[in-house]
Amino acid sequence: MDRLTNTIRPYAWGSTTAIPTLLGVAPTGEPQAEMWMGAHPGAPSRLDRGTGETSLSDLIAADPEGELGAATVARFGPRLPFLFKVLAAGAPLSLQVHPDLAQAREGYEDEERRGVPTDAAHRNYKDPNHKPEMICALSPFDGFCGFRRPEEAADLLDGLGVDSLTPYADLLRAHPEDAALREVLTAVLTADREQMARTVTETAAAAERLGGPYAPYAALVHHFPGDPGVIAALLLNHFRLQPGEALFLGAGVPHAYIDGLGVELLANSDNVLRAGLTPKHVDVPELLRVVRFESGDPAVLRPEGDAEEVYETPIDEFRLSRFLLAPGGASRTLPADTAQILLCTAGAPRVGELELAPGESVFVPAGEKAELSGSGTVFRATVIV
Structure with a gap:
């Protein structure tokens, strides 16, 4: 067995204190968002077996069956199938979804065929793999996950008393569940940007005044003023995990983390389609192809077993x-x-x-x-x- 040296990613949304507190070191003052453990090429863990430090990815590439086991290589190929992280959110992450395996392969092959550079800002698919993931809380952990039931979302919108939200509430009540959610999310993400910015400003003022269930949404505007993702997030469930509780996020489930420290385990992929709460590229048609318009309460997981x-x-x-x-x-x-x-x-x-x-x-x-x-x-x- 080998002690790992891991890379900490300094994404802007990261907490400045949570990972240093876990590690027992002084904060640097800079955000520390994720500590990666694994063999992802973007930041592989490092180890030393007595001949000098090497990356875990190189070690596995040199002897896949010896490091991973023959059964793992036969089923998943000659690479570690997962990426393990400590995730520390001090500000909201982007509102996003991940593709299923068929969508990822199709999207990756299409962008390869069209010659889209892998590092291009508008590239959606970095690899041909899906990205199911799980977040397990180490501290109280807040976020958004999955669609509210359309009538519940309509009631939430109406409760804000913002006139420009009324058409969305009406649409949510006028159509079957999947069609209603699709139509409203499409309308929000394709609305005139200036008009949407005014709606977001009015929504933020109302949410701050009302507090309670609106408080998590009001906080988004301080980070992303005018972003249509603020309105899209109102369609989603707000959740709070207690330490030891977890959520599994399958393909097509919209989600965004807001605040907290947790361990995250995911398939070894970097495919993300964003809906908002980000300055990065948002590909609305591709997003709508991938999103699963299914509503329901987030299924909180608690560990089962005795010793393990x-x-x-x-x-x-x-x-x-x-x-x-x-x-x-x-x-x-x-x-x-x-x-x-x-x-x-x-x-x-x-x-x-x-x-x-x-x-x-x-x-x-x-x-x-x-x-x-x-x-x-x-x-x-x-x-x-």
Whole structure:
């Protein structure tokens, strides 16, 4: 097993304090948004097996079956199928969705055929993979996820008392669920920008005055004045996770994180289609092709199991579980059939001979047994084969 050195991404929406507090280091004053653990080419973890530091991606490329296991390579190819992160939101992330596997392959092949540079600002598909993801809260964690039921969204809009929102509320009540949500989101994202900016300003003033369920939406305007994503977010459920609770986000589910610290586990992809709350490219036709216009309450996940608490999801590219190790408790030997990354978030647990502090992680290659002992909290990321 190998202790990992991980890259922290300084995205503008990141908290300036949450990741430094977890790591027990002084803040730099700059935003620290995500700590990446894994073999993504954008920021692979690094390790040293006695011959100098190398990237985990290079290590896997040199011996995929030895590092990942033959079953993992046979099913997912010669790369680590997941990316593990610590995510610290100090400001809202973009309102976004991710494609399913068929959409990602189709979109990627189309942009490749048209010669769109991979690093172009208007490129939608960086790779031909889907990006299901899970966020598990380490602190109270706020965001938006999935569509409200159309009548609930209409009532929320009407409650603001903003005349320019009335046509959207009327549309939500006039059509079947999926058609209503599609029509309103399309109308919001294609509206005249100056007119929409005025609507957003009026909406923000009303939301700040009313507070309560409108407070999360009012906060968006301070970061994105005039952005149609503010109105689009009113169509979505607001959620708050407590520590240990999680959400799984499948393809086509619109979402945006607002504030909080969590661990995120996702398929190894960077495909994002944005609907707003961002200065980045918004491709409305492609977004509407990918969004799933289904409403319902967010399904909050809680871990199940005894020694190893598992967060159950419907996909196999990743599997997230948690160990709460009590002082004086029995050690636990983990299965060795697949590669895994172990992350400490509290206490001073041991993985074999390695003692971990909060924020530290290790990579355990397939075939190597890992024994957990000591006390603290350890999250385990692996795959299902």
